[in-house]
Amino acid sequence: MTELKVLEGKKLTVIGYGSQGHAHTLNLKDLGMDLTVGLREGSKSWEEAEKAGVKVKKISEAVKDADVVMFLTPDEAQPAVYENHVKDNLKEGAYLGFAHGFNIHYKKIVPAGKVNVFMVAPKGPGHMVREIFEKGHGVPCLTAVYQDISGDTKEVADAWANGVGRKVGIIETTFKEETETDLFGEQAVLCGGVTELMQAGFDTLVEAGYNPEVAYFECVHEMKLIIDMVYEKGFAKMRDSISNTAEYGDYVTGKKIITDKTRETMKQVLGDIQNGQFAKEFIDETETGYKFMKGERSKYSDSKIEEVGSKMRQMVFKGSAKNHM
Ligand SMILES: NC(=O)C1=CN([C@@H]2O[C@H](COP(=O)(O)OP(=O)(O)OC[C@H]3O[C@@H](n4cnc5c(N)ncnc54)[C@H](OP(=O)(O)O)[C@@H]3O)[C@@H](O)[C@H]2O)C=CC1
Ligand SMILES: CC[C@](O)(C(C)=O)C(=O)O
């Protein structure tokens, strides 16, 4: 893969071996790159990385002498990790990479002037970035350059993206655009929007007295099959495959569910992302020890929809439920 040449002979470090960290590391390793992972000593991910045959060092040691450092700890952990282990160990002219622009865009990390700063943001969850790569395909990536003192930071970002995403496609963006669109997408559509939609559909059917297993298949399980068609062929082909009855109901009812009020709310959500209010609220939440998030997690893990889903997955996957994590 000629596009990877710019990384050859460079010392590559990935900080973190979680969802994105394991995917970037293993995909590039499979392509022959020499990587070191920087982690906290004695952690679970240290053990996992070593088991996968990856070189592991303490973060400060892994950053020292590295030419390219990809920063893949959770966003909220990055400022302290940068301050305590990264900043003073980055060599002059090193390339510091991110998979999301949060800390640079909201100025929670102000990188030293002596380093290059870039982003490679795969447009997919880390476990899928790895699984799709292993099947010989790739996930597209957004790339951006924030600081370019060496004059070739774009080439480094493109090479990293081509490796992690197997050259399926790169779109150039900015830290601002990636940060704001990524936060909006995950909150309003991909995660928050979709799960609330499925939950509301499930609850409506169950409250009306229908069998929860039927409700689950209708409002959750079949979502993947419909979305797979949109993913592979677009809205029109999906609508071509469903019945005319479904297509008519789609046009008529979709707009009753996603109303002008919903679109207005989407604009407000985007506004709070743009003006930094969401970032502030998220950081405040992490400082409480994730009080609200822990409550939500336990509420959902004890919910009817998850209980029924677990049973349905046992049936569909014959006791060997798919588990990416
Ligand atoms: N998750 C995803 O699919 C996507 C994530 N991103 C971005 O990628 C970045 C990484 O996110 P993600 O992969 O979800 O992160 P994870 O939560 O999966 O990262 C976990 C890894 O970070 C380490 N880590 C956690 N806290 C600390 C700390 N305080 N000090 C040192 N190491 C720590 C963990 O080590 P330990 O075992 O020691 O806890 C573990 O190796 C973020 O910027 C995110 O926005 C972008 C696209 C998609
Ligand atoms: C959709 C959530 C995401 O933005 C992602 C997997 O792309 C994330 O932050 O995890």
Ligand SMILES: [Mg+2]
């Ligand atoms: Mg994303």
Ligand SMILES: [Mg+2]
């Ligand atoms: Mg995101």
